[in-house]
Each structure stands twice: as C-alpha cells, then as structure tokens.
Amino acid sequence: MQKLIYITVLFNMILSCSSPKGENAPVQETIIDQNKVTLTVAQIRSAGLQTDTVEVKEISSHLRVAGKVDVPPQNMVSVSFPLGGYLKSTELLPGVYVRRGAVLGVLEDIQFIQMQQDYLTAKSRMDFLQSDYLRQQQLNASKASSDKAFQQASSEYKSQQIQVSALEQKLSLIGLNPAKLSATNISKKVNIYSPISGYVTKVNVNIGKYVSPTDVLFELVNPSDIHLVLTVFQKDIEDLKIGQKVLTFTNSDSARKIPATILLISQDIAADGTTEVHCHFDETTHMLIPGMFMNATINIRNRKSVTLPEAAVVSYQNKHYVFQATGDSTFNMVEVETGETEDGSVSLLKPAEAEFRKGRFVVQNAYSLLMAMKNKSDDE
Numbered sequence: 116m117q118k119l120i121y122i123t124v125l126f127n128m129i130l131s132c133s134s135p136k137g138e139n140a141p142v143q144e145t146i147i148d149q150n151k152v153t154l155t156v157a158q159i160r161s162a163g164l165q166t167d168t169v170e171v172k173e174i175s176s177h178l179r180v181a182g183k184v185d186v187p188p189q190n191m192v193s194v195s196f197p198l199g200g201y202l203k204s205t206e207l208l209p210g211v212y213v214r215r216g217a218v219l220g221v222l223e224d225i226q227f228i229q230m231q232q233d234y235l236t237a238k239s240r241m242d243f244l245q246s247d248y249l250r251q252q253q254l255n256a257s258k259a260s261s262d263k264a265f266q267q268a269s270s271e272y273k274s275q276q277i278q279v280s281a282l283e284q285k286l287s288l289i290g291l292n293p294a295k296l297s298a299t300n301i302s303k304k305v306n307i308y309s310p311i312s313g314y315v316t317k318v319n320v321n322i323g324k325y326v327s328p329t330d331v332l333f334e335l336v337n338p339s340d341i342h343l344v345l346t347v348f349q350k351d352i353e354d355l356k357i358g359q360k361v362l363t364f365t366n367s368d369s370a371r372k373i374p375a376t377i378l379l380i381s382q383d384i385a386a387d388g389t390t391e392v393h394c395h396f397d398e399t400t401h402m403l404i405p406g407m408f409m410n411a412t413i414n415i416r417n418r419k420s421v422t423l424p425e426a427a428v429v430s431y432q433n434k435h436y437v438f439q440a441t442g443d444s445t446f447n448m449v450e451v452e453t454g455e456t457e458d459g460s461v462s463l464l465k466p467a468e469a470e471f472r473k474g475r476f477v478v479q480n481a482y483s484l485l486m487a488m489k490n491k492s493d494d495e
Contacts, residue, residue: 152438152488153445165479166440167424169472174420174457178354178413182345182392186405190337192311197288199327200224203304207315207333215312219333222326223304227289231301234282234293241275248272313337316405341403343375343394345411349384354415356380361394363411365402373398375411420454420462427478428453428461429485437463438477438484446477446484 154162205220213219251268254260283293289305317334320326343363347355361375379393394411396403428451429436435453438446449471454462477484 150448150488151441151445152448152484153442154487156444159444162483163480164477164484166475167427167478168475169421169423169463170460171419172422172460174418174422174455174460174462176354176415176418176455178347178351178415179410180345180347180351180392180413181408181410182343182394184341184403184405184407184409185344186336186338186341190311190313190340191405192313192335192337193331194219194307194310194333194335195328195331196222196307196326197328198222198224198226199325200227200305201325202320202322202332204322205318205320207318209315209318211315213309213312213315213335215309217309219307219309220320221304221306225303227291227305228301228303230282230285230289231291231296234279234286234296235298235301237275237279237282241272241279244268244272244275307332309335311335311337313339336405338399338403338405341396341399341405342378343396343409343411345392345394346389347392349388349390351415352380352390355392355413359413359415361411361413363394363396363409365407365409368402369410373400373403418462421467421472422460422462423476424478425456425459425461427476427481429481431485436485438481439471440475440477448485448488 154164200222201224203221203223207213207219248268248271251260251265255262255265286293286296290308291302291305313335314337315333316336317331319330319334320332326332343361345361355377357377357380359377361377362372363375364370364372374397375394376397377392378395381391381393384390423437427437429438435451436448437451439449441447449466451463452465454464456462
C-alpha cells in the first residue's frame with residue numbers, strides 16, 4: 116500500500132513538474148497510447164528514470180519438483196500368520212514402536228495342539244525305530260537276520276526321520292521351539308513375533324477375530340532408511356546426476372530446508388512423461404513420515420542469460436513488462452517472460468530477438484511509467 120501511495124505521488128510530481136508558465140507559454144503534455152508513453156525532459160528528470168542495456172551473465176537455474184517420503188521394500192513388512200486361529204490378545208496401536216522379536220499378538224486354536232501332539236508322537240516313534248534299526252544292523256552284521264529285515268528297519272527309521280524333521284519346521288514356522296517341547300508343556304497358544312524393529316502403521320485385527328493365513332494382521336515400517344521419491348519430467352532428467360544435492364521442504368514448514376542427495380535415477384519413463392528420482396536425506400528427523408508429500412529444489416547448472424535488474428521489471432494483470440526507450444523521451448512497454456532471479460538480476464526468456472537485446476531499458480522507477488500509462492488510460 117505504501118509503495119502504491121509513493122508511486123501515485125511520484126506520478127503527480129511528474130505531471131506537475133516545472134514547465135513554462137504564463138498565458139502564452141506553450142503547454143507540454145504527456146503523450147500516451149496503449150503501450151507507449153512520452154515524457155518531457157523535466158518529467159524524466161523529476162521521476163528519476165534511468166536506462167541501461169541488458170547484461171549477459173550466468174544465473175543458477177533451479178528445478179522445482181515434488182514427491183513423497185518412502186522407504187525401501189525391505190523396510191516395510193506386512194505380518195501374517197501361516198495358520199488360521201483366533202486372536203487372543205494384542206496391545207498394538209498405530210504409531211507404537213516395537214523391537215525385532217517383540218510379541219505383536221497371541222493366537223490360539225486347536226490345530227496348534229494337534230501339531231504339537233503329532234510332533235511328539237512322531238519323535239517317540241522315531242526313537243523306537245532308531246533302536247530297532249541299530250539292533251537289526253548288529254544282527255545283520257553277524258548274519259543272525261536277513262538283509263530284508265535290516266533294509267525294512269532302515270527304511271522305516273529314515274521315513275520317520277523325515278516326518279519328524281518336517282514337523283519341526285512347521286513348529287518353527289509358527290514360533291514354537293521343538294527342542295523345548297515335551298508332553299508336559301503342550302500349549303494351545305502361539306505368539307506372533309515382530310520380524311523387524313520399527314513403527315506399527317496398521318492394525319487390521321481385533322481380539323476374538325478369526326484370521327486366516329491370507330490375512331494381513333499388522334503392518335510395520337522401519338524408518339532407518341527413509342528416502343524421498345521425486346517425480347521429474349523427462350526433459351529435466353539430463354540435468355540431474357547421482358550425487359547431486361537437493362533441498363527439500365514440507366508445505367507446512369517451507370522455511371526449514373532438509374538437505375538430501377540424489378541416490379538413484381529410474382530408467383523407466385511413465386506414460387505421462389515422468390520418472391522417479393530417489394534421494395537420501397543427509398539428516399534424519401522425526402517429522403519425516405512415509406507417505407508425506409514434500410517439495411524440492413535442485414540447483415541444476417549455471418546458464419548464460421540475458422538479464423536486467425529486478426527494478427526494471429513491472430507486473431501488471433499477472434504479466435511482466437519492461438519499458439524500452441525508443442527515443443530520448445519515449446518509452447515502449449514490452450511484455451517479457453522472466454526466468455530465474457539471482458543477486459538482484461532477473462533473466463529474460465522472451466522476447467529473444469537480437470534487436471530487442473540491443474535496446475536500452477528503464478532500470479530505475481519503472482513503476483512510475485506504468486502508473487502514468489494506466490492512469491491516463493483510465494482517464495480516457
């Protein structure tokens with residue numbers, strides 16, 4: 116608001132600056148058309164207008180992209196159970212941190228009892244068949260028994276070994292230790308253990324619910340290898356390389372920049388012409404949560420650009436303009452497309468004609484010309 120008042124006062128000063136007085140003195144007017152304004156020498160001096168040529172300099176180009184926080188597949192786990200059963204207990208809530216090997220929940224079912232019974236029975240029979248095998252081996256060595264009897268004892272013993280070994284693996288799969296199992300400690304319950312250390316993201320069951328082997332009971336995530344996946348257009352890929360630095364920030368806290376480094380550039384281009392760029396955060400913070408959307412700025416390279424001071428560019432109705440001097444006191448308003456800004460200079464992308472670049476432009480108090488032009492247009 117203060118800037119607008121200043122420009123208005125300055126404009127009034129331009130129009131009321133010193134000019135010949137008296138009834139017969141010639142009146143000097145400001146000549147204005149839609150995109151051109153002509154001032155007197157006194158008005159130019161009063162407004163403090165200054166002109167200069169464009170300057171070609173190197174300006175850092177920044178690529179602005181967006182993406183979301185993610186973790187590698189090995190750090191995300193969906194916990195299921197190989198056998199069906201009823202959930203007896205669990206104390207998990209989303210957001211709870213658990214360590215590897217911690218009990219996530221307890222299941223119970225009659226088939227757990229049956230599996231332990233089958234194992235102990237098979238193991239007992241294996242002990243008997245082992246004794247019979249050793250006895251037949253001794254008898255056969257002394258020719259006291261036939262080879263057929265020895266071979267039958269050997270076959271039955273090895274078959275029982277296979278059955279016992281298979282049952283051991285099944286018990287281990289559901290979290291039971293066969294070495295500690297006996298006839299006195301058969302249990303109807305089994306524990307579900309956490310395969311990783313991390314945070315619980317989902318709890319898909321409740322106490323008393325029957326679960327099947329295909330059900331996902333819990334979902335866990337280990338944020339130790341958290342990273343950022345950026346979506347980049349195909350045309351910008353050539354400006355990126357592994358090891359390049361990235362500044363990331365969230366929408367809620369854009370002032371806080373979290374540095375990251377490009378770790379991997381996907382070689383697959385999606386149907387919409389984009390690809391994924393994986394970045395590793397240089398520092399970890401609890402505010403980074405998988406699935407969170409983030410923005411990023413990548414300093415890609417220095418480019419030689421045609422530039423003018425920021426004060427030379429004015430904004431009007433969402434467009435950018437500069438005032439080009441077409442004579443000693445006439446200025447033409449030209450629409451331009453601006454690029455990056457650095458150290459008080461702004462790059463001009465369009466127009467790119469050589470004649471335009473050779474001209475002189477208002478670099479000081481350009482807004483006073485805009486105000487003079489638009490106020491005159493309103494009066495007409």
